[in-house]
Amino acid sequence: MYTDGRVKDLISGRFIPVRVHVRDNRDEWQRLSDQFGVQWTPTILVVNQDAKEVHRIEGFLPVDDLMSQVELGLAQAAFTRADYSNAESSFRDVARKYPKTDAAPEALYWAGVAKYRSSDDPAALKETAGVVSREYPESTWAKKASVWQ
Amino acid sequence: MATTTQNITWRHDYDNALKDAQRQGKPILLDFSAAPM
Numbered sequence: 005m006y007t008d009g010r011v012k013d014l015i016s017g018r019f020i021p022v023r024v025h026v027r028d029n030r031d032e033w034q035r036l037s038d039q040f041g042v043q044w045t046p047t048i049l050v051v052n053q054d055a056k057e058v059h060r061i062e063g064f065l066p067v068d069d070l071m072s073q074v075e076l077g078l079a080q081a082a083f084t085r086a087d088y089s090n091a092e093s094s095f096r097d098v099a100r101k102y103p104k105t106d107a108a109p110e111a112l113y114w115a116g117v118a119k120y121r122s123s124d125d126p127a128a129l130k131e132t133a134g135v136v137s138r139e140y141p142e143s144t145w146a147k148k149a150s151v152w153q
Numbered sequence: 154m155a156t157t158t159q160n161i162t163w164r165h166d167y168d169n170a171l172k173d174a175q176r177q178g179k180p181i182l183l184d185f186s187a188a189p190m
Contacts, residue, residue, distance in 0.1 A: 005188075006161055015161050019182035020174045023163035026187045036167060037185060045187040053175045074182065081180040 005046060008067045014074055019050075050077030058084050072098055072107035076114075083114065088122035091115075109140035113149055126152075 006012060015021050024032050026045060036042070040049055040057055050059040059077030061070070079094035095115035099108045116132025119125075129152035137146045137153070164170045167183070174181050 012159065012161050015182055016159060018179065020170045020177065020179050021161050021163050021182050021184070022167050022170045023165060023184045023186055024167070025165075026185070029165050032165065032167060033185070036183070040183075042185045045185050047185040049181075049183040049185075051171075051174075051181040051183050053171075053178065053180065055171055058180070077182075078180065 005064060005070060010071060011067060011074075014071060018078060048074070050074070050081060052081045052084055056084065068102055069105050069107070072102035072105040072111075075101070076107045076111055079111065079114065083118055086121075088118045092118035092122065106143075109136050109143035109145035112136050112139070113145040116149070116152075 006015070023029075024036050026033050042049075044062060046062075046064060048061040049057050052058050058080040059073070061073045061077075065073060075094070075098045079091050079098060082088075082091035082094055092115050095111040095118060098111035099115065102108055112135055113132060116128055116135075119128035119132070129149075133146075133149040133152040136143065136149045140146055163184070167181075170181055
């Protein structure tokens with residue numbers, strides 16, 4: 005899952021990468037899988053500087069899907085530290101760079117939430133509902149955003 | 154396109170990695186794996 009150069013660059017450049025192996029790091033596996041409620045491999049967590057999980061990826065993903073999910077985690081990390089401007093920009097980057105992945109409608113949804121949080125303007129949510137329903141009408145995120153229309 | 158790709162240097166010391174994450178202002182990517190090391 006980590007053989008692609010883009011994946012390597014993203015993870016090495018933007019994260020502190022930590023691997024817990026089910027057999028080779030048995031004690032850490034037991035401790036951290038209990039702490040985070042991990043039941044299966046592969047599971048990837050994005051954990052912020054306060055040791056809080058902000059994004060979870062379970063199961064194997066092809067490269068573009070993995071990249072989009074990892075970048076979604078970066079955006080969520082910005083969101084959880086209330087850096088809404090950076091979070092919105094990062095969410096929109098995910099949607100722009102990976103438009104055919106499942107992460108794209110989710111990213112658009114959260115970009116709208118981040119914009120609302122930074123502006124306190126409900127129009128940001130209404131606009132987001134329109135965009136998600138138009139671009140990804142079959143997605144779960146279009147259903148979730150529909151309440152804002 | 155030129156690339157500077159290097160293999161990922163995985164750490165296995167979560168508690169110390171968390172301190173480094175705080176110092177460097179980066180999140181942790183925590184990989185629970187059963188793949189061959």
